[in-house]
Amino acid sequence: MIRATHYMLMNRLTPFLFVIILSFMGVDVHSQWTDINMTEGVTDISRDVFNLHMLIFYICVAIGVVVFGVMFYSMFMFTRKKNPEPAKFDDHKGLEILWTVIPFLILIGMAVPATNTLKEMYADEEGDINIQVVGYQWKWEYKYLEDNVNFFSNLTTDQDEIYNQVPKGENYLLEVDEPVVIPTGKRIRFLITANDVIHSWWMPDFAIKQDAIPGFINTAWTVVEEPGIYRGQCTELCGKNHGFMPVVVKVVTPEEYELWVAEKKEAAYQLALLTEKEWSLSELMLKGEEVYAKNCVACHQTNGMGIQGIFPKLAGSEIVLNNKSRNVEILMEGVQGAAMQSFANQLSEIDIAAVITYTRQAWGNDSDGDGKIVVPKEIVEYKENKNNI
Amino acid sequence: MSAVVESHDHHHGPAKGISRWLFTTNHKDIGTLYLWFSFAMFLIGGAMAMVIRAELFQPGMQIVEPEFYNQMLTLHGLIMVFGAVMPAFVGLANWLVPMMVGAPDMALPRMNNLSFWILPFAFGVMLSSLFMEGGAPNFGWTFYAPLSTTYAPPSVTFFIFSVHILGASSIMGAINVIVTIMNMRAPGMTLMKMPLFVWSWLITAYLLIAVMPVLAGAVTMMLMDIHFGTSFFNAAGGGDPVLFQHIFWFFGHPEVYIMILPAFGIASHIISTFSRKKLFGYTSMVWAMVSIAILSFVVWAHHMFTVGMPLAAELFFMWATMLIAVPTGVKVFNWVATMFRGSITYETPMLFAICFVVLFTIGGFSGLMLAITPADFQYHDTYFVVAHFHYVLVPGSVFSIMAAVYYWLPKWCGNMYDERLGRLHFWLSFIGVNVTFFPQHFIGLAGMPRRIPDYALQFADWNMISTAGAFLFGASQILFLFIVVKTVMGGKKATPEVWEGAQGLEWTVDSPPPYHTFSTPPLVK
Numbered sequence: 034m035i036r037a038t039h040y041m042l043m044n045r046l047t048p049f050l051f052v053i054i055l056s057f058m059g060v061d062v063h064s065q066w067t068d069i070n071m072t073e074g075v076t077d078i079s080r081d082v083f084n085l086h087m088l089i090f091y092i093c094v095a096i097g098v099v100v101f102g103v104m105f106y107s108m109f110m111f112t113r114k115k116n117p118e119p120a121k122f123d124d125h126k127g128l129e130i131l132w133t134v135i136p137f138l139i140l141i142g143m144a145v146p147a148t149n150t151l152k153e154m155y156a157d158e159e160g161d162i163n164i165q166v167v168g169y170q171w172k173w174e175y176k177y178l179e180d181n182v183n184f185f186s187n188l189t190t191d192q193d194e195i196y197n198q199v200p201k202g203e204n205y206l207l208e209v210d211e212p213v214v215i216p217t218g219k220r221i222r223f224l225i226t227a228n229d230v231i232h233s234w235w236m237p238d239f240a241i242k243q244d245a246i247p248g249f250i251n252t253a254w255t256v257v258e259e260p261g262i263y264r265g266q267c268t269e270l271c272g273k274n275h276g277f278m279p280v281v282v283k284v285v286t287p288e289e290y291e292l293w294v295a296e297k298k299e300a301a302y303q304l305a306l307l308t309e310k311e312w313s314l315s316e317l318m319l320k321g322e323e324v325y326a327k328n329c330v331a332c333h334q335t336n337g338m339g340i341q342g343i344f345p346k347l348a349g350s351e352i353v354l355n356n357k358s359r360n361v362e363i364l365m366e367g368v369q370g371a372a373m374q375s376f377a378n379q380l381s382e383i384d385i386a387a388v389i390t391y392t393r394q395a396w397g398n399d400s401d402g403d404g405k406i407v408v409p410k411e412i413v414e415y416k417e418n419k420n421n422i
Numbered sequence: 423m424s425a426v427v428e429s430h431d432h433h434h435g436p437a438k439g440i441s442r443w444l445f446t447t448n449h450k451d452i453g454t455l456y457l458w459f460s461f462a463m464f465l466i467g468g469a470m471a472m473v474i475r476a477e478l479f480q481p482g483m484q485i486v487e488p489e490f491y492n493q494m495l496t497l498h499g500l501i502m503v504f505g506a507v508m509p510a511f512v513g514l515a516n517w518l519v520p521m522m523v524g525a526p527d528m529a530l531p532r533m534n535n536l537s538f539w540i541l542p543f544a545f546g547v548m549l550s551s552l553f554m555e556g557g558a559p560n561f562g563w564t565f566y567a568p569l570s571t572t573y574a575p576p577s578v579t580f581f582i583f584s585v586h587i588l589g590a591s592s593i594m595g596a597i598n599v600i601v602t603i604m605n606m607r608a609p610g611m612t613l614m615k616m617p618l619f620v621w622s623w624l625i626t627a628y629l630l631i632a633v634m635p636v637l638a639g640a641v642t643m644m645l646m647d648i649h650f651g652t653s654f655f656n657a658a659g660g661g662d663p664v665l666f667q668h669i670f671w672f673f674g675h676p677e678v679y680i681m682i683l684p685a686f687g688i689a690s691h692i693i694s695t696f697s698r699k700k701l702f703g704y705t706s707m708v709w710a711m712v713s714i715a716i717l718s719f720v721v722w723a724h725h726m727f728t729v730g731m732p733l734a735a736e737l738f739f740m741w742a743t744m745l746i747a748v749p750t751g752v753k754v755f756n757w758v759a760t761m762f763r764g765s766i767t768y769e770t771p772m773l774f775a776i777c778f779v780v781l782f783t784i785g786g787f788s789g790l791m792l793a794i795t796p797a798d799f800q801y802h803d804t805y806f807v808v809a810h811f812h813y814v815l816v817p818g819s820v821f822s823i824m825a826a827v828y829y830w831l832p833k834w835c836g837n838m839y840d841e842r843l844g845r846l847h848f849w850l851s852f853i854g855v856n857v858t859f860f861p862q863h864f865i866g867l868a869g870m871p872r873r874i875p876d877y878a879l880q881f882a883d884w885n886m887i888s889t890a891g892a893f894l895f896g897a898s899q900i901l902f903l904f905i906v907v908k909t910v911m912g913g914k915k916a917t918p919e920v921w922e923g924a925q926g927l928e929w930t931v932d933s934p935p936p937y938h939t940f941s942t943p944p945l946v947k
Binding site: 071081085089116125136151152207244252266344 | 562763872
């Protein structure tokens with residue numbers, strides 16, 4: 034494997050060069066090396082990839098210096114003023130062969146380390162922990178196959194930050210409500226797929242980028258030694274909010290990881306208890322508004338008006354006003370051939386009941402329609418009926 | 423009355439008024455139509471690029487909504503590829519191929535008229551989708567299924583129709599070029615005596631005939647999926663979304679060489695003329711282009727390294743892609759050797775041609791980096807890719823087209839362009855293009871995905887610079903329009919040779935050339 038030592042000096046010098054050039058351009062220079070170059074990342078593979086990248090970059094720079102050197106030399110030395118009589122030669126077999134063979138050899142020099150690294154990345158066996166990653170428009174779902182833990186990971190950046198109403202936070206567009214949590218030192222295998230369109234799961238610090246494709250399961254693996262929070266993004270155009278579905282991985286120690294898994298299981302149990310309780314309208318409305326803001330506003334908008342021709346409006350919609358059973362069905366099953374997906378597995382029974390209640394009450398829908406509310410038990414019953422069929 | 427009599431006397435001249443342009447079968451008129459059409463598309467596609475760059479000037483959403491942003495980036499790509507670059511090269515082929523091979527016109531003049539006049543309709547249909555319910559296509563110029571099928575706006579059907587029309591136009595244009603070159607060369611002009619621009623177009627035309635039907639097949643399968651219940655690309659129905667990408671890129675990769683091979687031809691002419699030296703290594707230049715064309719059919723999946731192909735496929739496509747650097751390198755070395763010990767002057771076409779070689783080579787370097795599969799996992803679908811393909815397409819293809827226009831415009835209209843303004847246009851474009859696209863390498867490597875309307879804060883500085891460059895570049899093209907119009911209207915008269923020592927049959931006829939040239943074929947020694 035290629036190791037960094039040869040390039041250390043160059044790596045240190047290059048940023049200074051850029052900084053000097055930039056300060057001449059009058060640019061406010063607070064950039065660091067990682068602001069203009071690939072990250073070295075935190076895994077052995079990602080460091081291999083980084084070194085491969087730098088190796089090829091410097092080979093390209095060297096070729097560029099030679100070729101452009103001869104070219105600029107010709108441009109300055111062989112102007113009409115300095116060289117009024119052009120030479121007559123127009124071919125040279127030996128040269129042609131030489132500059133076919135030499136690049137070929139250089140390419141072999143590049144292909145060998147690249148092939149080795151690639152083979153290593155493809156050494157894809159079962160992981161210590163196997164996590165299924167599912168892309169949705171526009172969020173990620175993580176399923177821990179051994180521990181039976183699953184959850185969705187949504188962008189938490191506020192719409193007001195995006196629309197410049199309030200200052201933007203440090204992790205603007207790169208923050209989620211629930212990061213995927215993995216322990217250090219364990220081999221983690223990601224099984225990546227998608228529910229609707231093609232997405233791509235990218236974690237630069239692990240050098241993992243795999244397309245999430247409906248009907249396919251792609252795999253990738255990593256071992257991370259360094260605890261921390263790592264951020265990436267979806268990298269395949271997947272519709273309107275493609276720019277708003279970040280990937281956040283939180284790497285913790287194995288002990289913390291065990292604790293976290295136990296907490297997730299306990300929370301799932303508590304949720305099941307809550308579903309049984311009697312919910313009042315105001316409780317449902319409060320919860321529903323929260324769920325709506327997280328899952329629905331992107332398409333149906335805060336005012337429930339949707340986007341004409343693309344996403345239907347909910348305020349004044351016949352279904353939301355007077356057709357409660359169809360209303361529930363859409364949330365549970367999605368709409369075939371449209372962007373509306375099934376939320377049956379994404380949201381808890383409480384969340385679904387609350388958000389339906391919210392949409393049936395908000396924006397004047399309560400006075401225009403039947404104003405019927407939905408309680409969590411009804412969603413549980415819906416699921417049971419479906420299972421019985 | 424006298425006018426009528428005169429038109430009878432000169433029945434070889436063009437018709438009067440609009441019918442000259444509507445019904446023309448003259449290769450020069452059709453070439454002119456193609457070039458103006460492509461320039462109009464260049465401005466429209468450019469305006470869309472300005473919307474994109476304006477939105478990206480700062481983090482946060484300011485000017486457009488994400489939905490409209492996606493429509494802009496889709497139409498920008500489609501219009502620049504199919505509306506600006508390809509028709510511009512066809513326009514150059516129309517003007518130059520018959521004159522360079524000593525033919526009186528294209529072989530199939532009526533088809534020539536048809537292949538141009540269906541283009542405005544194709545783009546009329548495509549642009550009209552902006553005003554339809556649900557908006558214009560919003561799935562990127564690569565229109566990956568199922569985003570472009572199950573999840574597409576209704577206007578996708580119009581988009582498919584439009585692609586069919588412009589594909590038919592390209593195929594007809596390509597057939598015309600091949601038939602002209604194969605059958606209508608002047609006596610004595612063997613294949614290996616053809617000017618390189620003609621060679622480059624012969625190869626390009628074969629690529630077009632090979633891959634445009636594949637594109638037509640892809641969009642037809644989409645049409646079936648959307649309207650007739652098939653599931654070619656729908657996993658839920660047993661179809662395969664990745665199949666779409668294989669078909670698309672089997673078209674798409676030769677397509678990118680369709681957009682660069684004629685540029686190779688142009689650069690070879692111009693560099694040789696202004697170095698006052700014969701082109702170095704003609705034979706290897708021809709073979710390099712042929713090898714690039716053949717290789718272009720076996721590298722398509724390097725656009726798809728992250729779709730989860732087996733290791734063997736990844737390795738094959740990596741090695742095959744790296745191989746392309748060899749013939750491409752040969753071309754660059756030959757251009758440099760042509761300049762070596764020449765007697766160089768720097769008129770505007772030469773400035774654009776040299777800039778083409780340098781910046782295209784930089785685009786080639788980043789292309790080589792992208793070929794390295796493990797590194798491509800980090801580059802793929804980031805701004806690094808955006809920087810790469812804009813370096814080969816803007817200072818590559820587009821600069822070569824501008825170089826060609828400055829080089830041959832005096833021949834076409836008989837007037838010299840304003841050299842001072844031409845150089846000003848070059849320097850503004852050169853600075854604009856680099857300020858726009860060079861920083862995109864940085865933000866791409868630092869992790870900014872492409873096709874996003876808003877971005878994290880660490881990318882803010884470079885995006886701002888990039889946007890400033892884009893507006894400089896965009897504004898400079900208004901100057902280009904002004905220069906061309908000014909030259910067509912008048913100016914210093916050009917001699918038949920125009921450029922001292924320029925080689926080729928097109929320089930043996932008057933500037934401007936008579937409406938019909940080489941009615942009697944010239945003899946080539």
